[in-house]
Amino acid sequence: MDRGLELLKKVIQVANSSIGFDDRLQGILDLLIRKEGVERAILFSMTPDHETLELKKISPRNVLWDGSPFLAAKTPIGDTIHNHIPLLIPRLNRKEHKALVKHSLLKGFNSLIVLPVEDDNLVYGGLCLLSKQSLKPDPGQWELLDLVARELAGIIRNSRVYTESKKRIAELSVLYQVGKVIGSTLELDDLIERVVAITAQVINATGSALMILEKDSETVVVERKFGSVPPSVKENIFRDLLDQKGNQIVNRGTTSPSRNRDALTLKDKNHQGSGETHQISSFMCIALNFKGPYRGRLCVYEKISLGNGTTVYFSEEDLSVLSTIGNIIASSLENALTFQKIETLARKNEWMVRNLSTLYQIDSAMMTSSTLKDLPQIILEAITLKEGLGFSRAILLLADEDKKILTPMAWSIQRESDQDPSLKKRDHLTGNELSGYFVRQAAQIRNIRQEADQVVHDIKVPLTKESGILARTFLEGRAFLVDRVMEDPRINKELAKRLNLDSFASVPIYAKDKVVGVIEVDNFINKRPITEEDLYLLSMLAHQAGLALENARLYAFIEKTNNELKVARERLIESEKMVAIGEMASGLAHEIRNPLVSIGGFVRRLNKKFSGDDQVQSYFQVIINEVERLEKTLNEIMDFSQDPRGNYREWDLNRIVEEALGLIQRELDEGQIKVQKQWGKIPKVFGDNRQLGHVFYNLFLNSCQAMPQGGLLTVRTYSDKGAERSWVTCEIKDTGGGIPPEVLHNIFNPFFTTKVHGSGLGLPIVHKIVTRHNGEVDIDNRPGEGISFLIKFPSAKEARQQLQRITTIREENHETDINR
Amino acid sequence: MKRILIADDEEALQRLYKEEFEDEGYEVLVAGNGNEVISLLEDPSHLPDLIVMDIRMPGMNGIDTLRIIKEKYPRIPVILCSAYSEFKQDFSVWASDDYVVKSSDLTELKEAVKKHLKE
Incomplete structure (x- = not known):
């Protein structure tokens, strides 16, 4: 077989073998060595930028070189690859190749063949064959080498495709796995x-x-x-x-x-x-x-x-x-x-809706019962009932602004037995039923005083920052949530111990933008932690409670005022009736008295004239007696209706005031009111002692009612000579907080009162009596502190002079009336 | 014999007073109102030792008349005798010497007269 064909056959075998791509390339290079005098075969791959050739494979494998795997593309080798034309350099030792042979991979060789490694589309690199002899391939050998180079190109291409596919598959598998997971x-x-x-x-x-x-x-x-x-x-x-x-x-x-x-x-x-x-x-x-x-x-x-x-x-x-x-x-x-x-939002919404509906129901319960007495209890039951906010205990403390303390007004403790078995479950109650439920619960619980009440009822929290969180809730007007009571330095330790607190919350109660009290809640029984949400809900409830309290207070005030108004009006009508009757009687008396005196007088004369005739005298005597009886009746009518000046005398005012104090002694003692007396050396006053006594009795009563928590009543008499007239004055000074300036002008109005008890006629009567005695009433009002009444009378001497003037005028007026 | 002047607009009372005081042994002059009293006093031969006077009379009333009497004849005691019991307390203010509420029983008036005549 032809040697060339033999080589090609082996090359194709290697190229199609199942060994790795790199091994195939190496195998092919190895096959080329010592064939046709080739002593070294090098496969360069072209870098993507086409600037450099990188050593990919070399044969024989144990070549020693200085290590540089790169070769610049601007060499005859690079040109050959770019130009797609094989190159033969028969003599490397010629001058123009000096730069090329300097590269250690090429050093020591005489001739070089370069073949581009490429396929129809891409250039992958170049194949260099080196020999110390002169290489002279014939056309058949060139064709063979070209085929080998193409075979190399094919292997490289396959290798790239394989790598790419592997990557794709790996990526797809990742995508599949991740997708499966997240789906x-x-x-x-x-x-x-x-x-x-x-x-x-x-x-x-x-x-x-x-x-x-x-x-x-x-x-x-x-x-x-x-x-x-x-x-x-x-x-x-x-x-x-x-x-x-x-x-x-x-x-x-x-x-x-x-x-x-x-x-x-x-x-x-x-x-x-x-x-x-x-x-x-x-x-x-x-x-x-x-x-x-x-x-x-x-x-x-x-x-x-x-x-x-x-x-x-x-x-x-x-x-x-x-x-x-x-x-x-x-x-x-x-x-x-x-x-x-x-989902979080939805949960929160659900929570809000649930709580708002609880609040709404509590609110309607509060509105249903507008009596001031029941309301705080209802609020607290709503807080402690499981169906309400579910706290173990709630205490409502109201501020006593005078004494600067917070005191408990009402409190409630959750009881396991609160559930009324006759009631349906709360969830199934309609709004009205639920309102009724709260009200009924409140009523039921009002009657059950627990032992724990003893702990609460006499709490007193001074309204200073140092006295703990409750005071601060009031003073700062904001809610507090305390988790670890015993570790918190702000806590009132004594109170915390007494209430057995680990954690608690407190919220202010506002009425008309002003803090009026504090609600304290804790879970001292069930130890459930108090959350911010609890606090939020509680604040809302406290706000409602404030409004409801204020409403109830106003309602009670209106109701009371209304009642007092009714009483005052009845009295007024009564007294007007009396005046009318008096006037009538007085007029009648004068008209009757003169004829009576004539009848009586002449009958007495007749009686004397007929002194021998017993029978006639007895008749006269009947007439005399009857006339006397009529006169007596007349006098009684006159006394009843007449201006009481008939009893005017000169009196020692000190004695009158002292006697009035005696009448009020019981109230003073009960109210723990201290009395300070300063009797001045004063001239006598002119008037009716009963009426004058009534003036002071009324004023003292007024002071007692203004100081329900006790206080100091100062009574002082003195005389002072003014420019025009001199007065005898009695000053009555209390520590009852005074009168709000906006109602001051109304205090002598018989239809007006701010007091819880009393008719509201006290001060108007005082004014009327003093004026009738030509006196004056001065007021020194110190809101938040107390009030002083200055009751001024003219001295007896001046009173007589005045009286003269007044009576004259009166007599003249009367004359005019009679002559009319 | 002491002379008393009675001033009252009621003729029946004038007669009653006159007869009663004459029985008591006084000389009694009578006037129907204040003006008559003043004109009577102007005649020195009629000057009374004491005057008993009603307050409510037509023409010049008792109080005005009293003022004039006390101005001109401060030595003559004046006893006001009126149906008004409520003016009783004011007599000293008016500078009358006494005040007797009218009554069919004249004992109080007679004693007052006696007292002021210093009998």
Whole structure:
């Protein structure tokens, strides 16, 4: 057989064998050696930029050269490849080839054949055959060499196609696996777990980590690690990596072109202090791209070779696979994040709706019972009932602004037996039924006083910042939630111990923008932790409670005022009737008295004239007696209706005031009111002692009612000479907080009162009596502190002078009336 | 014999007072209103030792008349005798010497007269 054909046959056998592509290329080169005098065969591959030739295979394999695997394309060899024309250089030692033979791979040879390795489409490189002899191929040999070169090109092409396909298949398999994983769940947590696992598995890394941050707030939404992630890879590296754009591989000690200086610095920095055992030789990181407001990072650590289990470096291929995974999971993760967010919102909405409906029901219960007495209890029952907010205990403390303390007004403790078995379950109650339920519960519980009440009823919290959270809730007007009572320095330890508190919350009660009290809640029985949500709900309820309390207070006030108004009006009508009757009687008396005096007078004269006739005298006596009786009746009518000036005398005002104090002694003692008396040396006053006494009695009563918690009543008399007139004054000063300035002008109005008890006629009567005595009432009102009444009378001497003037006028007026 | 001036617009009362006081041994002059009292006083021969006067009278009333009397004849005691019991407390203010509420029993009035005549 022809030698050439023999060679070709062997070449084709090698090319089609099942050994690896590289081995096939090597085998073919080996076949070329020592054929036709060839002593060295070299296969160069053209780099993609066509600038350089890179040594791919060489035969014989044990060639020693200085190591440079590259050859510039601008050589006769490169030209040959570019020009697609084989080249023969018979004598390399000629001058023009001096540069070429300098390359160590070509050194020491005499002649060179270069064949382009190409197929119809692509140039893959060149085949160089070298010999120390002179190579002179005949046309048949050239054809043979050309065929061999084409065979090499075919192997290289196949190798590339194979590699590409393998990559594609690997990628498809990754896509399949990842896709299968992320398609299997919508649950974020589950999904993340699977993503990190599959990522590590697909890349064949020992560990993987995923982190997603919210863009604006930088809060971590997702953070998950899988497998062996060195503890040194702390959040900060992760964050650092997050800030870097693009993807990167960091292989320890390699010179991979994708290695990035910053990343290397990072690695070095973080590996120095981390100890030998946790050193990572390599890791790989990609950015996850989201449409929404997130950014994230997916990392893998330490690739393990499939064959022997040793650590190997990440390749560009691994990076591309990781990127593919990143692209697929990003949108799924985003969907899951959104889903979770929606679910959270939905849960929150549901929670809100449930609580709002509870609040609404509590609210309607509060509105149903508008009596001030029941309302606080209803509020507290709503807080402690399981069907309400479900706290173990609630205490409503109202502020006493005068004494600057908070005192409990009502409280409630959850009882296991609260459930009324006759009632349907709360869920099945309609709004009205539920309102009734709360009201009934409140009524039932009002009657059951528990032992625990003893603990609560005499709590007093001074309204200072230092006295604990309850006072601060009031003073600062905001809610507090205290988790660990005993560790909290702000706590009133004594109170906390007394109430057996581990944790509690307190919210202010507002009425018309002003804090009026505090609601304290705790779970001292069931120890359930109090959440922010509880606090939120409680604040809402407290707000409602404030409004309802205010409403009830106003309602009670209106009702009371209305009642008092009714009483006042009745009295007024009564007194007007009396006045009318009096006027009538008085007029009648005058008209009757004169004829009566005539009749009576003359009958007495007749009686004297007929002194001998017993029978006649007895008749006269009847007339005399009857006239006397009529006169007596007349006098009684007059006394009843007449202006009481008939009793005006000169009196010692000190004595009158002292006597009035005596009348009120019981109230003063009961109200724990201290009395300070200062009797001045004063002239006598002119008037009716009963009426004057009534003035002071009324004023003292007023002061007592203004100081229900006790206080100081100062009574002082003195005389002062003014420019025009001199007064005898009695000052009555209390510490009852005074009168609101806006109602001050109304206090002498008989239809007006701010007091809980009393008719509201006290002060108007005082005013009327004092005015009738030509006196004056001055007021020194100090809101928030107290009020002073200055009751001023003219001295008896001045009173008489005045009276003269007044009576004259009166008499004249009367005259005019009579003459009319 | 002491002379008393009675001033009252009721004729029946004038007569009653006159007869009663005459029985008591006084000389009694009568006037129907304040003007008559003043004109009577202008005649020195009629000057009374004491005047008993109603308050409500037509023409000049008792209070105005009293003021004039006390101005011109401060020494003559004046006893107001009226159907108004409520003015009783004011008599000293008006500078009358006494005040007696009218009654068919004249004992109180007679004693007052006696007292002011210093009998």
